[in-house]
Amino acid sequence: MRIAVLRERRPGERRVALLPEQIPQLLEAGVDVSVESDAGAEVGASDEAYRAAGAEVGEDVLEDVNAVLSVQPINLSTARRLSEGTVTISFLPTAEEGPLVRRLRERQITSFSMDLVPRTSRAQPMDAMSSQSMVAGYRGAIVAAERLPRFFPMFMTSAGTVRPAKVLVLGAGVAGLQAIATARRLGAVVQAYDVRRSSAEEIASLGAKFVEVDLPPLEGEGGYAREMTEERSTRQRELLAPHVADADVLITTASVPGRQAPLLVTAEMVAGMRPGSVVVDLAADQGGNVAGSIPGQELSVDGVLVWGGSNVASQLPRPASELYAHNVVNLFLLMVRAGDLHLDFDDDILAAACVTHAGRITHRPTLELLGEVG
Structure with a gap:
């Protein structure tokens, strides 16, 4: 053969x-x-x-x-x-x-x-989907660190203390967990959210804080999240908006196999972030978690850099x-x-x-x- x-x-x-x-x-x-x-x-x-x-x-x-x-x-x-x-x-x-x-x-x-x-x-x-998602999650955190115009870790110097960057990761599947782990290794303060309540323990085990929102979990089959209604999606964005605005870096990783990626972050939410902040959308190839992200392109939106991932695993x-x-x-x-x-x-x-x-x-x-x- x-x-x-x-x-x-x-x-x-x-x-x-x-x-x-x-x-x-x-x-x-x-x-x-x-x-x-x-x-x-x-x-x-x-x-x-x-x-x-x-x-x-x-x-x-x-x-x-x-x-x-x-x-x-x-x-x-x-x-x-x-x-x-x-x-x-x-x-x-x-x-x-x-x-x-x-x-x-x-x-x-x-x-x-x-x-x-x-x-x-x-x-x-x-499971190649998981192995390649792991690569993409690592790459997403490195991209964010490269583009953020400040340190990820905290520094205490004779000239004063530099506070660590705040990183928010949306989606805690394989890519999200690797992004969390990498951002933590680089010294950032990390929060993360996933619609699956079972992910909270995994997020905590990596030294990050699980973002609590007043919504029921959406546990699906095979370790994936269930698709959500538009009403639920709208409410989720409202609850996440303050956390997005407070982040120096936002990394989004949510995807549903065979379907368009869910919209997690609106243009208004991006506009609410501080100038100099960085958004990395690892789901841009699947339609994007972030409104306006374009696969393979970097955009500046009111001073916020939005990086749209395209075949991200292939970059390593x-x-x-x-x-x-x-x-x-x-x-x-x-x-x-x-x-x-x-x-x-x-x-x-x-x-x-x-x-x-x-x-x-x-x-x-x-x-x-x-x-x-x-």
């Missing part, structure tokens, strides 16, 4: 789906590896390093492959070249990739989305790739038995992560998104 690792072609994507370090594990499982030339260039993994690890490296690696590994979804032309029954593994946000999903179905390609790996104990080694390509590669290999090896491809859809992880198989779209929410289910 042979797998191909592709060079990423989407603008701004610097990660790679497999590093040389993982190749011996695949070879031991009876899987040959072909890597497209310069696939690891952005992370410092040379073609020579892949060859030394046991992979073949070339310009065209798609011939006679059983599976294709990538970070971003393959493009339509690549899908056209793959043989029936080929497996693809990548992030595959189906709400944005309708034409590709249909092409994969037409070509009878079996596609798995790292976005859909369930949040269960057994699936943790394959080496550690993000190390984590992602482990996730991908762990998922792929669920499909390998004695060096052959064996797709067991009784396995809850494979069943949940599969989007297309044998000429069908197997993921029901995707069928509904494409208007193919009544």
